Every structure is written in C-alpha cells, then in structure tokens.
Amino acid sequence: MEENTINITVTDREGIDHIIEAPTDMNFNLMEICKSSELPVEGTCGGMALCASCHCYVQSEHKLNEPSDDELDMLDQAFFVEDNSRLSCQIYLTNDLNKLKIKLAPVS
Amino acid sequence: MIETDILIIGAGPVGLFTVFEAGLLKLKCHIVDVLPQVGGQLTEIYPKKPIYDIPGYPSILAADLVDNLMEQIAPFKPSFTLGEVAQSISKEPDGKFLLTTNKNKKIKTSVIAIAGGLGCFEPRKPPIKGIEDFEEESIVYMVKDPEQFRDKEILIAGGGDSALDWTIELANVAKKITLVHRRTSFRGALDSVEKVHHLATKGVIDLITEAQAVDLKGTNTLSHVVIKHKEKGLIDIPVDYFIPLFGLTPKLGPIADWGLNLNRSAIAVDTLDYSTNVEGIYAIGDINEYEGKLKLILCGFHEATLMVQSAFKRIYPDQKLSFKYTTVSGVSGFE
Ligand SMILES: Cc1cc2nc3c(=O)[nH]c(=O)nc-3n(C[C@H](O)[C@H](O)[C@H](O)COP(=O)(O)OP(=O)(O)OC[C@H]3O[C@@H](n4cnc5c(N)ncnc54)[C@H](O)[C@@H]3O)c2cc1C
Ligand code: FES
Numbered sequence: 198m199e200e201n202t203i204n205i206t207v208t209d210r211e212g213i214d215h216i217i218e219a220p221t222d223m224n225f226n227l228m229e230i231c232k233s234s235e236l237p238v239e240g241t242c243g244g245m246a247l248c249a250s251c252h253c254y255v256q257s258e259h260k261l262n263e264p265s266d267d268e269l270d271m272l273d274q275a276f277f278v279e280d281n282s283r284l285s286c287q288i289y290l291t292n293d294l295n296k297l298k299i300k301l302a303p304v305s
Numbered sequence: 306m307i308e309t310d311i312l313i314i315g316a317g318p319v320g321l322f323t324v325f326e327a328g329l330l331k332l333k334c335h336i337v338d339v340l341p342q343v344g345g346q347l348t349e350i351y352p353k354k355p356i357y358d359i360p361g362y363p364s365i366l367a368a369d370l371v372d373n374l375m376e377q378i379a380p381f382k383p384s385f386t387l388g389e390v391a392q393s394i395s396k397e398p399d400g401k402f403l404l405t406t407n408k409n410k411k412i413k414t415s416v417i418a419i420a421g422g423l424g425c426f427e428p429r430k431p432p433i434k435g436i437e438d439f440e441e442e443s444i445v446y447m448v449k450d451p452e453q454f455r456d457k458e459i460l461i462a463g464g465g466d467s468a469l470d471w472t473i474e475l476a477n478v479a480k481k482i483t484l485v486h487r488r489t490s491f492r493g494a495l496d497s498v499e500k501v502h503h504l505a506t507k508g509v510i511d512l513i514t515e516a517q518a519v520d521l522k523g524t525n526t527l528s529h530v531v532i533k534h535k536e537k538g539l540i541d542i543p544v545d546y547f548i549p550l551f552g553l554t555p556k557l558g559p560i561a562d563w564g565l566n567l568n569r570s571a572i573a574v575d576t577l578d579y580s581t582n583v584e585g586i587y588a589i590g591d592i593n594e595y596e597g598k599l600k601l602i603l604c605g606f607h608e609a610t611l612m613v614q615s616a617f618k619r620i621y622p623d624q625k626l627s628f629k630y631t632t633v634s635g636v637s638g639f640e
Contacts, residue, residue, distance in 0.1 A: 241423060241555075242350060242351075245351070245354070247350050247351060248350070248554070266492070269488070269490075269492075270464075270465070270492035273463070273464040273465060273486075273487060273488065273492060273551075274429060274463075274465065274551045274552040275551075276429070276431055276432050276551070277432065278487060278517075303432070305429065305430065305431070305432040
C-alpha cells in the first residue's frame with residue numbers, strides 16, 4: 198500500500214462492508230471519508246460535534262483519541278448509544294488506524 | 306387574516322435577509338418559523354461560534370450576525386409568526402396563495418419564498434417502538450405548561466440544560482419526578498447540575514444515571530416507562546407523563562407534500578431566479594438544490610437578492626423595475 202494511505206472497513210446500515218482507502222496526510226476525519234465515499238453519513242454540522250449525524254460504533258481494538266466533552270455532550274442527545282459509540286467527525290485519520298473497523302449507527 | 310407580498314418560510318439568515326432585499330423593492334414580508342426565535346441554524350445549533358466567511362466581517366459570532374440582520378431589516382417592518390409550522394398551501398381564486406400553519410393561522414400572499422434550511426426543527430424522538438401511540442396523551446417533547454404536571458408522576462430523560470432546568474422547575478409541581486440520564490456526568494450549566502444533585506440527595510427527585518428509556522407500557526394511556534440500567538437491567542417506572550428532552554433536529558417536514566420537485570431532501574430550482582416547478586414559489590438558502598450548490602450563508606444571500614427581482618415582476622407584471630444602489634437610493638423603510 199502507498200505511504201500515508203490506510204484501509205478502513207465501514208459497515209453500512211444494511212450490514213454491508215465497504216473497504217475504503219483513506220489518505221492520512223490530508224487532515225481528513227472519518228466522517229469526511231465516509232461522505233466522500235458516498236456512504237449515507239449526513240455530517241449536517243460539518244464536523245463540529247454538533248449534530249450526531251455521524252454517529253458510529255468502533256468495532257476494532259484501535260486506540261483512538263479520547264472523546265472531548267463536546268463529543269460526549271452531543272452523544273447524550275443521540276440515540277442507540279453504546280459503549281463503543283463515537284462521532285466519526287471527531288476521529289482523525291492517522292497511520293495507526295490502518296484496518297480500523299466501524300459500523301454506522303442507525304438514524305432515528 | 307394576514308396579507309403580504311412575500312411569505313417567507315424560515316427565519317434563518319437567508320429568510321431574514323430576503324426582507325431587506327424585498328424592502329428595497331417596496332415589497333412587504335411576513336416570516337413563519339417553527340422555532341420560538343429567529344436565526345435558524347445559527348441560533349439553534351451554533352450561536353457562540355465565529356463565522357469567518359461573511360464578506361466584510363473577518364469574524365462574526367453567529368448570534369451577532371442574526372442580531373445585525375434583525376437591525377438591518379427593521380426599517381422594512383417584517384411581521385413574524387414564530388413557533389408555528391408552515392403546514393399547507395392552497396391557491397385562492399385571485400391567484401394568490403393561502404398558507405395555513407399547524408395552529409390554523411392563515412396568511413394570504415402573492416409569492417412564497419421557502420428559506421427552510423435543513424428543514425423544520427423538531428424535537429429528537431427516542432426510537433422506542435410504539436412511542437407514537439402515547440404521543441398525544443402522555444408524551445411531551447416541549448414543555449409549555451408546567452401546570453399540566455401538577456400532582457403527576459413524570460419521567461424526564463436527557464442530560465442537557467433543558468432536562469436539568471425542567472427537573473428543577475417541575476420539582477415543586479409534580480408529585481414525583483424521575484430523571485434518567487445515560488451518563489453519570491451532565492452537560493449543562495454547573496449551577497443546574499448542582500441543584501439537581503441536591504434535589505436528588507434530599508429525596509425530592511429520583512435521579513437514575515447510566516440508564517436509558519427503552520420501552521413504554523400501558524393500555525390507552527401510558528402507565529410505565531421501562532428503563533435499562535447498565536448494571537441493574539430493566540426497571541419499570543410508573544408514570545403519568547414521559548418527557549424526553551434530547552434537543553432539536555431539522556426534518557424536511559410538510560414542505561415535502563407541496564408538489565415541489567425534490568432532489569433527496571432539497572428543492573430543485575432554476576438558477577435564473579431560484580423558482581421551483583410551482584409558479585410563484587421560490588426556494589432559497591440551504592433548502593434548494595442545483596448544480597454546484599454550496600450550503601453557505603453568503604450563497605443564500607445572493608439567491609435571495611435575485612429571487613426578489615423575479616418576485617417583483619410576478620407581483621407587478623406591468624411595472625418597470627429600475628435598479629438602484631443603496632448608496633444612491635438609501636434605505637427608506639416602511640411607515
Ligand atoms: C455548525 C455549523 C457551522 C456552520 N458554519 C458556517 C460558516 O462558517 N459559513 C457559512 O456560510 N455557513 C455555515 N453553516 C451553514 C449555515 O448555517 C447555513 O447555510 C444557513 O443557516 C442557511 O440558512 P437558511 O436561512 O437557508 O436556513 P436555516 O438557518 O436552516 O433556517 C431555516 C429555518 O426554517 C425553519 N423551517 C423550515 N421548514 C419550516 C416549516 N415548514 N415551517 C416553519 N419553519 C420552518 C427552520 O425551523 C429554521 O429555523 C454552518 C452550519 C452549521 C450547522
Ligand atoms: S458531523 Fe455533526 S457531529 Fe459529526
């Protein structure tokens with residue numbers, strides 16, 4: 198694989214896996230990568246942890262940046278929240294995240 | 306009945322600025338918005354965030370931009386119907402439109418400008434199966450009349466300011482309050498968090514954290530909210546009312562049924578004048594869709610400006626419109 202590119206598996210709401218190649222040197226977050234891959238992620242607030250439309254479940258054991266207070270606050274207003282819930286717009290892509298697996302949360 | 310030249314649906318930045326551009330052409334505007342306040346997304350989602358791409362403002366707080374717009378349009382004396390949904394439209398014999406709100410207010414207008422943004426802000430509803438069955442009688446998404454809960458048993462769910470504030474406010478009114486929240490910590494003003502903890506320690510309210518409402522029970526009226534606690538599992542809580550407070554989210558809403566050409570949840574327009582497929586109805590701002598569309602405030606302002614020119618020609622087909630700079634004409638408001 199190219200340098201500064203990682204593979205991410207995103208399971209959509211129908212249970213179908215999509216393997217996405219994502220650049221790690223362009224300051225993209227996971228919401229933006231899903232959106233640009235035409236996955237059904239709205240990203241209404243543009244990635245400011247203000248809408249929860251990018252809610253996902255992290256299904257691999259990767260060590261991610263800790264959620265900020267803003268993110269936790271927004272998750273309070275979301276539904277179907279589990280222990281592995283995150284807002285994908287708050288996860289920045291780094292080379293350590295190769296083979297990350299996430300699942301899109303249902304929309305209510 | 307209210308009568309106007311342009312009825313604007315949505316009091317977001319684009320709807321507000323439309324009043325200014327229309328006013329320059331001596332057209333009167335009335336604005337309807339479901340929210341109790343003006344400003345759309347700027348007020349509801351990000352009032353304290355600075356915006357950096359409003360021409361002429363290197364940085365401006367969203368709430369300040371809304372205040373400025375209100376000041377700018379004041380000379381044109383727009384009228385407002387706030388807290389109501391623009392529900393349905395019909396055509397009058399004289400070719401004008403009649404808009405009816407969800408509270409049955411009627412507004413007669415020559416032109417409709419839909420500046421509905423991402424849609425009508427509605428309370429987020431918990432995805433509990435069968436919740437609709439209890440909505441009319443026992444579920445309250447927005448508290449309007451605290452007296453409704455006098456001597457009743459209620460369950461409030463949520464962790465933000467409104468959940469905390471209503472818990473405090475209703476503590477003296479309701480017979481019993483249970484506040485349920487998914488986490489142990491609350492967001493919202495520190496002062497309110499302390500008050501709620503104090504009420505819980507004194508036994509005035511039941512505070513249950515690390516729990517979520519998952520089911521509703523009752524025949525005809527609600528009898529129990531079932532919550533799922535992280536450790537204790539399912540617990541039935543007897544209630545008269547369930548008050549889920551999870552903020553607001555925009556949904557396209559009734560506009561979807563008005564016979565307009567939609568493209569996903571946006572209204573297709575002709576970029577010549579932002580008209581829709583229904584003559585006399587325009588769509589501007591975040592709600593419209595055309596090739597190359599960008600959902601930006603600045604673009605919405607441009608759309609509004611061109612749109613009112615076309616609206617003028619529709620309303621006064623025989624009058625000639627002469628273009629004037631505001632530096633030349635000044636801003637002469639309405640009496
Ligand atoms: C977090 C965030 C940051 C942003 N940052 C920027 C930025 O930096 N620069 C920028 O240019 N843009 C930014 N935007 C986008 C900008 O906010 C939108 O482009 C703008 O709000 C669109 O204005 P509008 O008037 O079209 O709609 P809105 O602001 O969405 O207002 C529409 C209003 O219409 C009401 N409504 C809809 N349907 C009905 C109905 N049937 N009846 C009654 N009322 C109805 C809604 O309740 C709402 O109040 C940002 C957006 C978000 C969420
Ligand atoms: S895009 Fe809005 S919270 Fe992530």
